[in-house]
Amino acid sequence: DQQVKQNSPSLSVQEGRISILNCDYTNSMFDYFLWYKKYPAEGPTFLISISSIKDKNEDGRFTVFLNKSAKHLSLHIVPSQPGDSAVYFCAASSNGSGNTGKLIFGQGTTLQVKP
């Protein structure tokens, strides 16, 4: 049972335009959500996160939106750059009582930004 889903395996965007990556989750106990970027043969790099008490968090070109009622989050990258081409993983955790530190990852979305 996949608790975190990224339904789009790939996304192609023109340089300078907006990239929108989507993620859905099923477990209502999740209260912290993260986005990681991964280049081939490297470890995931933390990009941005959002706590369930917020609906938006912004850091430079990256903005994450959380819709708790829909159990949906999205990552917006504006403007997209060729260097953003990578695999993006959405992850979720439950940091309440009984926190195990376990991150649940989505399957990833490969973003290609064309010059």
Add this chain to the structure above:
Amino acid sequence: DTEVTQTPKHLVMGMTNKKSLKCEQHMGHRAMYWYKQKAKKPPELMFVYSYEKLSINESVPSRFSPECPNSSLLNLHLHALQPEDSALYLCASSQRLAGGSTDTQYFGPGTRLTVL
């Protein structure tokens, strides 16, 4: 500074070898993690150490043996591995704050392991 270092970067070993992977962080984090990642798949949790104690073992075969000598170091001892164990092994660390707080995991660059 959010750096987690891992050595070696690449490792090739036979099925009868014994080897170790090493991970180090100097961020004062009190939780450290081992993940395994196969191509085109998300990272898969193997072990969690919290305050130097093993808190999660995700039913990993005993040919993988973790060790946390101190709060900055994490090792993964490998023995009698199978070719299907070939993967990218990732270490991560996090602050491990008290319940209710956000806890971000920072990953190292990984060790690319090939078992012949």
